[in-house]
Amino acid sequence: MSQTFPSPSTALVEPAARASGLTKTYGKGETRVTALDAVSVEFARGRFTAVMGPSGSGKSTLMHCMAGLDPVTSGSARIGGVELSDLNDRQLTRLRREKVGFVFQGFNLLPALTALENITLPLRLAGRRPDPAWLDTVVATVGLAGRLAHRPTQLSGGQQQRVAVARALVSRPEIVFADEPTGNLDSRSGAEVLGFLRDSVRELGQTVVMVTHDPVAAAHADRVVFLADGRLVDELHEPTSGAVLDRMLAFEARGRTS
Ligand SMILES: Nc1ncnc2c1ncn2[C@@H]1O[C@H](COP(=O)(O)OP(=O)(O)OP(=O)(O)O)[C@@H](O)[C@H]1O
Numbered sequence: 001m002s003q004t005f006p007s008p009s010t011a012l013v014e015p016a017a018r019a020s021g022l023t024k025t026y027g028k029g030e031t032r033v034t035a036l037d038a039v040s041v042e043f044a045r046g047r048f049t050a051v052m053g054p055s056g057s058g059k060s061t062l063m064h065c066m067a068g069l070d071p072v073t074s075g076s077a078r079i080g081g082v083e084l085s086d087l088n089d090r091q092l093t094r095l096r097r098e099k100v101g102f103v104f105q106g107f108n109l110l111p112a113l114t115a116l117e118n119i120t121l122p123l124r125l126a127g128r129r130p131d132p133a134w135l136d137t138v139v140a141t142v143g144l145a146g147r148l149a150h151r152p153t154q155l156s157g158g159q160q161q162r163v164a165v166a167r168a169l170v171s172r173p174e175i176v177f178a179d180e181p182t183g184n185l186d187s188r189s190g191a192e193v194l195g196f197l198r199d200s201v202r203e204l205g206q207t208v209v210m211v212t213h214d215p216v217a218a219a220h221a222d223r224v225v226f227l228a229d230g231r232l233v234d235e236l237h238e239p240t241s242g243a244v245l246d247r248m249l250a251f252e253a254r255g256r257t258s
Pocket residue numbers: 026027033034035053054055056057058059060061062
């Protein structure tokens with residue numbers, strides 16, 4: 001007997017985040033810089049996307065605008081169905097707290113707090129209690145079960161970044177933005193952190209967008225989008241580090257001849 005399924009609702013197909021014609025300029029007059037030039041991109045739910053491009057191509061600006069950390073000049077940035085430019089500062093702070101997880105290159109942990117207290121801090125700030133079962137799942141996913149009472153100085157760089165990843169995941173955000181999360185790590189710790197980010201997508205259904213310079217890091221993603229001069233110029237699905245490197249070299253060669 002054939003079974004019929006309801007067609008997916010708009011909520012199900014809505015990307016976790018979307019930019020449409022997103023333009024961002026800094027400065028005025030002669031010092032004006034167009035950091036993003038009408039970028040349109042969607043980040044699908046439950047996928048791991050890497051954002052790559054040469055230095056100054058707009059990667060961090062795209063992340064900051066899409067995470068509501070920096071206002072757009074024109075065009076649209078949405079998280080879920082929410083248009084960020086419709087929100088005032090208080091609403092933006094709340095949206096970031098409730099719907100966005102961040103992982104930065106410098107870990108950004110509070111030194112006086114234990115690993116567990118760092119992980120649960122965003123929830124506490126939002127006046128929420130951690131769901132114990134989910135907290136256990138997140139802690140197990142990033143392999144921190146034996147380290148929860150340690151303070152950041154008692155942890156290696158890789159372990160500190162795992163705390164930061166757990167902190168980003170524990171509120172089940174709509175999307176996690178990671179800016180060069182392996183930039184301060186040796187290659188082994190970096191590979192572990194990338195593995196945990198990928199597990200958070202494959203096993204926990206998280207959506208992750210990661211800015212990186214590193215083709216090996218980008219190869220952990222499901223998809224790589226490439227920026228050059230503030231424009232989205234290419235993308236790769238199921239990338240290998242070799243294919244990512246080839247594209248990067250091609251952009252750089254094109255940049256030198258244009
Ligand atoms: N606050 C700012 N004021 C003025 N110009 C800025 C500002 N932030 C970024 N820019 C400019 O916008 C452009 C894009 O910068 P952005 O930091 O997004 O690039 P990126 O790809 O992340 O670079 P990198 O890989 O070096 O971190 C650059 O030309 C940069 O100089």
